[in-house]
Amino acid sequence: PETAWLDSRPTVITRASNFPPFQFSQNGEPVGYSVDLMNRIAQLAGFEIRYVSGIPWTEGLAHIRNQDGKVDVLLTAMNTKERREFMTFTKDYLELPFKIFVRADDSSISAIDDLNGKTVGIEKGYALVKKIQETYPEINLMELEGAAPAALRALSLGKVDAYIGNLPVSNYHIVNLGLVNLKIAADTPFEFHTQAFGIRKDWPELASILDKAMAAIPLEERLSLQEKWGLIEREEAESVSIRDQL
Numbered sequence: 001p002e003t004a005w006l007d008s009r010p011t012v013i014t015r016a017s018n019f020p021p022f023q024f025s026q027n028g029e030p031v032g033y034s035v036d037l038m039n040r041i042a043q044l045a046g047f048e049i050r051y052v053s054g055i056p057w058t059e060g061l062a063h064i065r066n067q068d069g070k071v072d073v074l075l076t077a078m079n080t081k082e083r084r085e086f087m088t089f090t091k092d093y094l095e096l097p098f099k100i101f102v103r104a105d106d107s108s109i110s111a112i113d114d115l116n117g118k119t120v121g122i123e124k125g126y127a128l129v130k131k132i133q134e135t136y137p138e139i140n141l142m143e144l145e146g147a148a149p150a151a152l153r154a155l156s157l158g159k160v161d162a163y164i165g166n167l168p169v170s171n172y173h174i175v176n177l178g179l180v181n182l183k184i185a186a187d188t189p190f191e192f193h194t195q196a197f198g199i200r201k202d203w204p205e206l207a208s209i210l211d212k213a214m215a216a217i218p219l220e221e222r223l224s225l226q227e228k229w230g231l232i233e234r235e236e237a238e239s240v241s242i243r244d245q246l
Helices: 002-008 033-045 057-066 127-135 147-156 167-177 204-216 219-228 234-239
Strands: 011-015 024-026 029-031 048-052 073-077 087-089 094-096 098-103 119-123 140-144 162-166 182-187 193-200
Touching (some): 002 204, 029 033, 033 048, 033 219, 057 073, 073 087, 098 147, 098 167, 119 147, 127 140, 140 147, 147 167, 147 182
Parallel strands (some): 119 140, 119 162
Antiparallel strands (some): 087 193
């Protein structure tokens, strides 16, 4: 079935967005760890990719749900029960810790319970929104379009009291936006921010193809890609487990 699928569908429409260092635009071209990984997978498996940009997250989910051919694959997506109703996932290929970010002059927050009654910026439509609403209903969430940069700018300007986001993405934007008045205040009790390739539900063959191709990429090559995009330091490579690369 996988061979027949590849023969019948030579081009996979893949959403590229602003989620560095995993996917973002550089000189008008999609780049990042997830882009490099997908390109390598496509090379190994033998299919073509066409990247589309400028599609908001919620719209991308709608295209996947509707199977309208405008988006076939999301490069980074959290595997949730709700999404499995209309999307197929590969194995998780990223595990990122969630952190609480505050302004540097704020010493009132040292744990997530300290956010009760406060306003926390978060990306609109992300899976973490529901988790926070269910487990910490006293936290006031301000859902923002524009992903991490908008939430971090809002925090820097004092429009929200804190931001909860994954560490590599947040650090990337803090440095590149020059937000020198922000700091990490605390860990969160949430599981790691896992990410997989999200695929339209009627293409289970593609999920299997992607998993097999990822498994065929040598560990050293995966580590080199992670180092390239600042996900690990080279001295950490020896301690990275095989499980982390799945």
